[in-house]
Amino acid sequence: MSRTESPAAARAKFRAGLVTPTAGWCDGYTQANLIAVPKDIAWDFLLFAQRNPQPCPVLDVLEAGSVSGPLLDGDIRTDIPRYRVYVDGEVAEEPTDVRGWWRDDLVGFLIGCSFTFERALGAAGVPVRHVEQGVNVPMYRTSVRCRPTGAISGPMVVSMRPVPKDLVETAVRVTAAYPAVHGAPVHVGDPRDLGIRDLDSPDYGDPVRIEPGDVPVFWGCGVTPQAAVVESKPALAIAHAPGHMLITDAEDEDYRIRDV
Amino acid sequence: MSRTESPAAARAKFRAGLVTPTAGWCDGYTQANLIAVPKDIAWDFLLFAQRNPQPCPVLDVLEAGSVSGPLLDGDIRTDIPRYRVYVDGEVAEEPTDVRGWWRDDLVGFLIGCSFTFERALGAAGVPVRHVEQGVNVPMYRTSVRCRPTGAISGPMVVSMRPVPKDLVETAVRVTAAYPAVHGAPVHVGDPRDLGIRDLDSPDYGDPVRIEPGDVPVFWGCGVTPQAAVVESKPALAIAHAPGHMLITDAEDEDYRIRDV
Structure with missing residues (x-):
């Protein structure tokens, strides 16, 4: 692990092929869970997250087909150390790059990580x-x-x-x-x-x-959406491998309630 | 106003026709903003709320067509003192009962109120x-x-x-x-x-x-979705009249961060 790495440098390493859990990486920067599902069930997923905010706090929802967003200057298809791809609720592959699985109707959810x-x-x-x-x-x-x-x-x-x-x-x-x-x-x-x-x-x-x-x-835990994928069996879902998170450019302090 | 009223009793008064702003009513019980829109734009509304959590904190989203939910033993079409009905982004009516406007494809959002x-x-x-x-x-x-x-x-x-x-x-x-x-x-x-x-x-x-x-x-302020309705002009939107809130059965304390 590298506490002092910048998020951009860490994402570059993962993009280049480094596989590791990310706990302890990039001190001060927020890590996120990824779950991407087809647009036709995105409403149900967003509602599921909204109804279960303790395990599924939504940090951001990307536009359909979009592979980046305001929380990172990067590509969610390559910048995570390892992925889990679910087809009909079963793990189909655990690749380090999901560009081959990506579809333009996928909606990416970034879920808060402890x-x-x-x-x-x-x-x-x-x-x-x-x-x-x-x-x-x-x-x-x-x-x-x-x-x-x-x-x-x-x-x-x-x-x-x-x-x-x-x-x-x-x-x-x-x-x-x-x-x-x-x-x-x-x-x-x-x-x-x-x-x-x-x-x-x-x-x-x-x-x-x-x-x-x-x-x-x-x-x-933000792996909760993956357990829901296993049970609910959408045609396709792309997630991070548990513990192998997306390191964002947002700071931990951005998510702390102040003045309380 | 009636500080000691129960939420059910207050809702019954509003259902019977009492029209009043609700600040100071039902001490200890949570009040909510209502915005109901057709299912085909509900995704965009939920995403808008998620992206703007300070003005649009979502307390609950009802099933399409549903007029009640876990936060209240009542009917969102009758239990608010006064409504605003928007057609194509313009106020069409300010009734005290919206049963005549209700459609089975409407998705009701309950948004937190200060x-x-x-x-x-x-x-x-x-x-x-x-x-x-x-x-x-x-x-x-x-x-x-x-x-x-x-x-x-x-x-x-x-x-x-x-x-x-x-x-x-x-x-x-x-x-x-x-x-x-x-x-x-x-x-x-x-x-x-x-x-x-x-x-x-x-x-x-x-x-x-x-x-x-x-x-x-x-x-x-939870009137923010109404300003978005005025600008974005969905075919139909049903909201509370500003300050005339839905009084829920949830308690204020349920929404306080503890132990901080």
Whole structure:
């Protein structure tokens, strides 16, 4: 990882073929989840996101066919380290470039990512275990159902960070100030309350070691649209590979509620 | 006004024909702006709202043709004190019941309203002048352009509250905690910075008396979609009359960012 890289330099590396999870990259710059779907179901996707703002906070929606937007001077088809392409709800390919899959009727959604508040957590003295351990953040499908739309339904996906017990309150306070990138945790403590059986077997990302005295803390996760794709089976959907995010030119601070 | 009324009781009064601005009604319950447009331009409207979250924070989107939703046990066609019906961007009627205008392809958007944070302002010691004076809040079209979509464009509309100079910081802090209902002010001070020439001639609502030592403070306003209707001229749009809101069953506190 490279904390001091500029977003443009990081995107250039990924465009050139570097494959890596992006947690800890480009200190101070906002990372985003990508989900692109055909225009004919874009309404349902936008509505699904609007109805489930904690896992699916929308940072931007690109025009149909557009591969860039105000949040980045780049190309969403090449500038992410790795992609997941879904056909009829199943993973068809995990390429590092999706220009061959692109269609002019695809609408790209950029969804907030909790990596955005990790620097603020660190600055407040809350250790970020998966970054310390050099692994991808663990993510889990839960038994919590998102509020559906006519055509789109699915479970909430969460990311998990182990937090020292006496810093949980700090972690809640710090992340609540970032509602556009998932905000406060959706759950603290027993993973079984979310229907998660085994923290060591995440559905996406890597397991993370829980240090003595740590409590698992769960945040809404921008992989939730991908779980909805699996369940709702649109003809085509193009997403980032979980943890391999789009690094934007927007700054983390742009998404912090100030003066509160 | 009736501070202690339940939302259901207030809606019943409006359904029965009572016409009044709703500022100060139903303490603790969230009020909402209504804009309903045909399904074929609903995508553009939702995108317009998503791109302009400060004036157009979306609280809920109803299914096409639906006249109710999870935020209210009622009927959006009858439960608002007064409506504005726009045909091709012009006000066609200002009825107290829009059942005669309703179509099964209309999609209703409920947009956050700044009345929601007025109780919190009062609790923090910030006087709410238009409620004190028993008038509707003044609202103004500004020279600030919203970020457009393909089919929808328009200016930002703001509401204005005069705030004693030494309480402006408090007003900013209190309202910033309510991003879903316009959040922090978009401007403090000189109205000319927003292209507003005369505070005594609001475009919507009533003029409010500015007390000695007060500074004008401006918040994004949910009448913004109506200004976009005037400019973008959809075939039909049904909205509340400015200041005459839909009182929902949701609580103001549901929209406050906690633990920040």
